[in-house]
Amino acid sequence: MLSNCYFPQLAKYYKNVIATDTSPKQLEFAAKVPNVRYIHTSARMSMSEIESKIGAESSVDLVTSAQAMHWLDLPTFYPQVKWLLKKPNGVIAAWCYTMPQVNNSVDTIFEKFDIVTGPYWESPRKVVDEKYKTIDFPFEAVDGCDHNGPSEFKIEKVMDLDSYFTYLKSWSAYQTAKEKGVELLSEDVVDKFTSACNEDGKREKSDLSNLLEDWQSWKFVLIIK
Numbered sequence: 001m002l003s004n005c006y007f008p009q010l011a012k013y014y015k016n017v018i019a020t021d022t023s024p025k026q027l028e029f030a031a032k033v034p035n036v037r038y039i040h041t042s043a044r045m046s047m048s049e050i051e052s053k054i055g056a057e058s059s060v061d062l063v064t065s066a067q068a069m070h071w072l073d074l075p076t077f078y079p080q081v082k083w084l085l086k087k088p089n090g091v092i093a094a095w096c097y098t099m100p101q102v103n104n105s106v107d108t109i110f111e112k113f114d115i116v117t118g119p120y121w122e123s124p125r126k127v128v129d130e131k132y133k134t135i136d137f138p139f140e141a142v143d144g145c146d147h148n149g150p151s152e153f154k155i156e157k158v159m160d161l162d163s164y165f166t167y168l169k170s171w172s173a174y175q176t177a178k179e180k181g182v183e184l185l186s187e188d189v190v191d192k193f194t195s196a197c198n199e200d201g202k203r204e205k206s207d208l209s210n211l212l213e214d215w216q217s218w219k220f221v222l223i224i225k
Ligand SMILES: C[S@@+](CC[C@H](N)C(=O)[O-])C[C@H]1O[C@@H](n2cnc3c(N)ncnc32)[C@H](O)[C@@H]1O
Pocket: 003, 004, 005, 006, 020, 021, 022, 023, 026, 042, 043, 044, 065, 066, 067, 068, 071, 072, 073
């Protein structure tokens, strides 16, 4: 299994899980789950690296990619996935998450924040804005589905305002801006978010929990034969 932001929940359905990333820091911050091996890989893995670090041909039930497909060299990645997955029932599931929604007041500030952040994203991320609708995905649909995605769904995540800021700060665009001397979450912007959060009379700052929804876009498929 490749990188996956929800692997603690997903991992419990599998005996052995391998979580990979090219960033040692991301691996360091990953939730530690007993049946998960955390492996640092190169950005373009060779077949021998795949075999030694991940597994043999036709040995993997599920390959996932969470918010990472747009960074991969897909013409290299897809044949490797097909090689790794069990036949006929191996599955690749890839998803991305787009913009968080909290409430009208916070979302209005967020929209402005998003516009200012735009220039600091790298171009491959465009497919996330397009909810992976435009990404090449040459796999058959899983049994019972008439298409291989993407399908839109939402999840709710419990967050307080500080966690919300931590999430925004984890964006590579935020980091890029920072490296260029631009603080996207300036005191003024933080104040605007905070007021927007409190503006909603029924909800206090600490009540932001349960309100944040990450919209996610999925592609899922079955590799057969
Ligand atoms: C937006 S983050 C998502 C992290 C995690 N999968 C999650 O959902 O929380 C994208 C991740 O893709 C990783 N990444 C970038 N290029 C990669 C590659 N060629 N192979 C594997 N991971 C890569 C980055 O290091 C980063 O951790």
